[in-house]
Amino acid sequence: MGLKNNHSEIIFWLLQLIGWSMINAMIFIIPELSNQYKVYSFITATFGSIIVTSFFRLFLKNKIDFNNFRASSIYEILTSLVFCAGIYYGLFILLENIYELFWKRTPEEILWLLDNYSHLSTLLSAFFTILVWAVIYILVKFVLTTNKNRLENLELNATLREAQLNTLKGQVNPHFMFNSLNNIRGLMLEDVSKSREMITKLSEMLQYALSKNTVDAIALSEEVDMVDNYVALAKIQMEDRLHYEKEIDAESLEVMIPPMIIQLLVENAAKHGIANLKNGGKILLQTIVTATELQIVVKNTGKLSISENSTKLGLKNIRQRLRLLYGPKGQFTLEEIENEVVATIKIPTT
Incomplete structure (x- = not known):
């Protein structure tokens, strides 16, 4: 330049x-x-x-x-x-x-x-x-x-387009898919109907990831449904160690957001937070609508620590997509507050 x-x-x-x-x-x-x-x-x-x-x-x-x-x-x-x-x-x-x-x-x-x-x-x-x-x-x-x-x-x-492709690569995690299939296979010996339900959720996740990769924005309600599927699959392995709660502002459900952006935050909270805690912990998803912006907050029990071997691809994708779509008005922060890791995304609504 x-x-x-x-x-x-x-x-x-x-x-x-x-x-x-x-x-x-x-x-x-x-x-x-x-x-x-x-x-x-x-x-x-x-x-x-x-x-x-x-x-x-x-x-x-x-x-x-x-x-x-x-x-x-x-x-x-x-x-x-x-x-x-x-x-x-x-x-x-x-x-x-x-x-x-x-x-x-x-x-x-x-x-x-x-x-x-x-x-x-x-x-x-x-x-x-x-x-x-x-x-x-x-x-x-x-x-x-x-x-x-x-x-x-x-x-x-x-x-x-490149950022969306990178996001797809980061979201459809082969490790997660492999573990989910293994967990469902084990579940089939205990609960066939439950395992059938999990296969359906996994299929919906794959379809969602592939179909939404070509669009820039979807309704927040669609993203929340997909996150529910992800949590259900993650609970097969973590069982009662993973507690998931939602506080969704009704006004936020129709707000358009980049696809797979909440799922990435929740996956990051589960993989780097709850999975590393012996007694498990809680993931809380909140959405807040103000006069000018939508705030998406994902909190999880634990400490803010990112492995040295991590590529940080997911976090980079979030920042890059927000910058491309919203400029300086799109913000992402990740911080530790009182033994909780708090990820916050702010998206302009006006």
């Missing part, structure tokens, strides 16, 4: 120098002016134009958001344009007075300046010059901004 910015800056300054040099070089075709004045005017006008328009550009970059262009932006641009035209005019008068202090004008030069320059025409010329420069700059800026946004959207979509 830094190299791209430096490259753009170099191009801007080269265009500034070349463009203003070509415009001000027209003074050399005027026969009434002395060569001394032509050289002086060419040098001072070129660098003066570069300085004034560069300050104008600095204002546009800092004050005008081209991604969110509004009617008020036009007013701000016109106001600053008049201001810069005034500076441009004042600079021209100053440079002319400086020339007259150190050099003597020829009679032909004086007559030509009297015929072609007045305070009003000079001011209008300054305004028109800055206006043309501003129109060209803003048009180029709009084109570049549009192309940049288009490229970012393409990159966003590509990255989002």
Whole structure:
């Protein structure tokens, strides 16, 4: 990104120098002016134009958001344009007075300046010059901004698809599937109807994971149903060591969320939390809806400790998907509070 910015800056300054040099070089075709004045005017006008328009550009970059262009932006641009035209005019008068202090004008030069320059025409010329420069700059800026946004959207979509694929890889955990099948096989010797129910839940989980991988958002109620299936399967192995509770805000059930994001939190709580406790513990799923956001909280008994061998793929996927879908408004935190590990996701609802 830094190299791209430096490259753009170099191009801007080269265009500034070349463009203003070509415009001000027209003074050399005027026969009434002395060569001394032509050289002086060419040098001072070129660098003066570069300085004034560069300050104008600095204002546009800092004050005008081209991604969110509004009617008020036009007013701000016109106001600053008049201001810069005034500076441009004042600079021209100053440079002319400086020339007259150190050099003597020829009679032909004086007559030509009297015929072609007045305070009003000079001011209008300054305004028109800055206006043309501003129109060209803003048009180029709009084109570049549009192309940049288009490229970012393409990159966003590509990255989002990749993140969803990585999420699928992290969610359909071969270890979990293998253990679930083994546990169901053992359960069949004790309770055939129960084992049949668990096979159904496992099948629903697989179908859910495969079908929802291609969408960006689903209703929270769908995700909660899938989490119930996961907990039921996990309880085959953990039995009474795993206590699962829900406190679901009714208003949250229809809120759209990224698929498999709650399931990942619950799986993480069971695998890294409850499974490591001799006496087991509790997982609590809470959802809270405020005026501006949905809060999803998963608490589990235990300490916050992640194995050194862990790839942390699940946690990375959560952060990446929230960033891609919601920008800075999508937040994820994982912390230990009073012998509980608390994972919190915040998703904007407005």
